[in-house]
Amino acid sequence: MKRYFTIGMAGHIDHGKTTLTKALTNVDTDRLKEEKERQISIELGFAPLHEDEEIQISVVDVPGHERFIRQMIAGVAGIDLVVLAVAADEGVMPQTREHLEILDFLGIRNGIVAITKIDRVDEEFTDLVKEEILEELKGSIFEDVPVILTDSLSGKGIEELKQLIIHTLKEQDTRDAKGAFRLPIDQVFTVKGQGTVVRGTVYEGKVEEGQLLKIMPNGIETRARQLQVHHQPAKAAFAGQRAAINLSGVSKEDIERGEVLVSSEHFSVTKTIDVAVRIVGDLEHIIKQRMPIKCHIGTAEVMGRIVFFDRNELSNSEGEILCQLRLDEEIVAKRGDRFILRRPSPQETLGGGWVIDPNGEKYRFGQKTIEDLSRKKEGTPKDRIKAVLFEDKVLSLAEITAKTSLDELMVQEILKEEDFQGISSKEFTLAAIHEAIEAEIADRLNEFHLENPMRQGANKAELLQAMQNKYPKMLIEFVLNSGIEKNAFQRKGQFLQNKGFHPHVPKSWQKRTDNLLAELKKDGYKVKPFEEYYASAGIPENLKGDLKRYLEDQETVISLDAQNYWHGDHFRAAVEKLKNGTAAEFEVGHAKEVLGLSRKYMIPFLEKLDSLGITRRTENKRIWM
Numbered sequence: 001m002k003r004y005f006t007i008g009m010a011g012h013i014d015h016g017k018t019t020l021t022k023a024l025t026n027v028d029t030d031r032l033k034e035e036k037e038r039q040i041s042i043e044l045g046f047a048p049l050h051e052d053e054e055i056q057i058s059v060v061d062v063p064g065h066e067r068f069i070r071q072m073i074a075g076v077a078g079i080d081l082v083v084l085a086v087a088a089d090e091g092v093m094p095q096t097r098e099h100l101e102i103l104d105f106l107g108i109r110n111g112i113v114a115i116t117k118i119d120r121v122d123e124e125f126t127d128l129v130k131e132e133i134l135e136e137l138k139g140s141i142f143e144d145v146p147v148i149l150t151d152s153l154s155g156k157g158i159e160e161l162k163q164l165i166i167h168t169l170k171e172q173d174t175r176d177a178k179g180a181f182r183l184p185i186d187q188v189f190t191v192k193g194q195g196t197v198v199r200g201t202v203y204e205g206k207v208e209e210g211q212l213l214k215i216m217p218n219g220i221e222t223r224a225r226q227l228q229v230h231h232q233p234a235k236a237a238f239a240g241q242r243a244a245i246n247l248s249g250v251s252k253e254d255i256e257r258g259e260v261l262v263s264s265e266h267f268s269v270t271k272t273i274d275v276a277v278r279i280v281g282d283l284e285h286i287i288k289q290r291m292p293i294k295c296h297i298g299t300a301e302v303m304g305r306i307v308f309f310d311r312n313e314l315s316n317s318e319g320e321i322l323c324q325l326r327l328d329e330e331i332v333a334k335r336g337d338r339f340i341l342r343r344p345s346p347q348e349t350l351g352g353g354w355v356i357d358p359n360g361e362k363y364r365f366g367q368k369t370i371e372d373l374s375r376k377k378e379g380t381p382k383d384r385i386k387a388v389l390f391e392d393k394v395l396s397l398a399e400i401t402a403k404t405s406l407d408e409l410m411v412q413e414i415l416k417e418e419d420f421q422g423i424s425s426k427e428f429t430l431a432a433i434h435e436a437i438e439a440e441i442a443d444r445l446n447e448f449h450l451e452n453p454m455r456q457g458a459n460k461a462e463l464l465q466a467m468q469n470k471y472p473k474m475l476i477e478f479v480l481n482s483g484i485e486k487n488a489f490q491r492k493g494q495f496l497q498n499k500g501f502h503p504h505v506p507k508s509w510q511k512r513t514d515n516l517l518a519e520l521k522k523d524g525y526k527v528k529p530f531e532e533y534y535a536s537a538g539i540p541e542n543l544k545g546d547l548k549r550y551l552e553d554q555e556t557v558i559s560l561d562a563q564n565y566w567h568g569d570h571f572r573a574a575v576e577k578l579k580n581g582t583a584a585e586f587e588v589g590h591a592k593e594v595l596g597l598s599r600k601y602m603i604p605f606l607e608k609l610d611s612l613g614i615t616r617r618t619e620n621k622r623i624w625m
Contacts, residue, residue: 007079015086058242182204207224215259218259309373
């Protein structure tokens with residue numbers, strides 16, 4: 001399959017990131033009037049870099065000025081490789097160091113250093129700057145990355161840099177396109193005649209045109225009306241791609257940057273997250289217990305407080321610290337998501353880390369909580385298997401082994417435990433997921449029975465369609481078939497029922513139904529059009545269809561044609577009388593003699609016998625079957 005990547009341009013203000021992006025892509029990512037006037041990037045800029053049969057690469061140009069740090073974090077949160085721009089005439093600057101720390105905390109390991117503006121200095125000075133940069137980068141995530149000398153105006157080194165980016169990404173694993181779709185929103189705008197559009201990097205999964213989606217954490221339902229990738233219409237967008245999605249049924253005011261577009265509800269919506277945090281090396285101010293912090297996660301920026309369980313303050317870097325963030329607003333997160341912490345005032349980057357558990361609880365202060373968090377962080381092999389199955393719902397043995405980095409034999413042994421459910425010889429789910437699906441099917445059927453008591457049950461295809469946004473179709477069918485086998489559900493042709501359900505007329509309409517049937521029975525074989533019985537009994541329009549279907553299913557009434565129905569007792573009596581009064585073969589005239597019916601009722605009655613397989617017509621005769 002084709003793979004998709006997004007790379008980021010990072011570095012100090014005025015170190016040539018935007019110009020370098022334009023040299024690589026021939027796209028000017030500075031769009032806003034203020035950006036043109038001030039010659040700095042305020043919002044994120046995007047451009048297509050390269051596409052061939054194997055990969056597609058996009059570029060994010062992130063702002064370098066410290067005031068625009070939020071946009072910078074939003075930009076790098078979804079990237080696979082960073083080009084760190086360092087100007088030859090200035091070298092490493094404060095924002096360069098801060099960007100490096102942010103990239104480290106976000107877990108971005110693939111990088112290239114581009115020394116820009118080399119035509120502004122002589123060759124000897126360039127060599128000195130390169131040595132200074134390499135010395136400065138020691139101990140950072142960029143210590144051993146390639147360094148390319150470039151000048152965007154003359155074009156020096158540009159093609160070399162581009163080819164290095166392509167080669168590096170071809171060797172790199174892509175994001176997971178198999179899981180549920182997730183896109184943290186970093187831009188919201190309107191297009192005249194089209195409506196609301198959101199833009200972001202697809203973190204995982206894929207989205208297709210027409211797909212039903214939700215905007216989290218508020219749970220607003222919408223649909224992907226149209227998709228674009230780099231201003232080109234697309235039928236789908238995949239993990240690693242920049243995508244613009246035209247949403248139906250929502251306005252620009254309904255959505256904010258930082259919210260998340262998803263295809264599944266299994267992502268946690270939370271305000272309390274257990275985390276592992278690392279602190280910057282040159283912290284200027286002490287971090288105190290329950291101190292206000294600003295958390296950047298995905299594209300969201302949320303205020304909250306940091307809660308320690310083994311200390312009351314932190315003054316320097318002490319490795320990884322297990323603690324908790326209690327946020328003021330809900331976010332969408334899952335285990336492994338990266339975040340950045342900043343001090344609101346005075347503004348500075350404090351550190352960053354990753355989410356151990358998005359559904360944190362209130363814990364007691366003390367070593368026991370730290371030990372519990374440590375166990376949760378490390379996760380037993382069983383915990384790790386449960387975590388990947390909880391996310392993907394169904395996985396093969398090979399997929400579980402790859403996602404957990406566990407030994408295959410160990411995985412096989414753990415999957416034999418009662419927490420897990422084999423749905424075939426090769427695929428597995430969690431017993432808890434099986435139970436949840438079975439309970440949801442039962443709830444949906446119960447709701448259907450309450451709303452439609454006279455119907456046989458819910459249509460199986462419609463039930464599967466309604467649940468496919470949360471679970472794979474094959475998993476729903478497995479649970480459904482399992483439920484039928486153990487008699488939790490009943491199947492009547494294409495319809496599904498809960499155990500013990502029987503179609504019935506609601507008590508509030510039983511008397512009128514009895515009156516209808518009594519009048520129908522009284523009229524014998526010479527019935528009026530069925531609509532007249534409805535009217536006489538006072539059956540409302542909205543009940544007619546279900547009542548007729550129910551009475552036919554129960555064989556209480558039998559249709560002769562679209563207008564005329566007999567009471568079931570009369571129909572069966574007529575069949576019995578005709579059978580006793582005729583030979584193995586009979587004609588219409590003979591039937592009329594036996595039953596004494598006019599042609600108006602006789603012909604539809606005989607045709608009904610044919611359609612039910614009771615008789616078979618041969619020319620002008622009928623044969624009893």
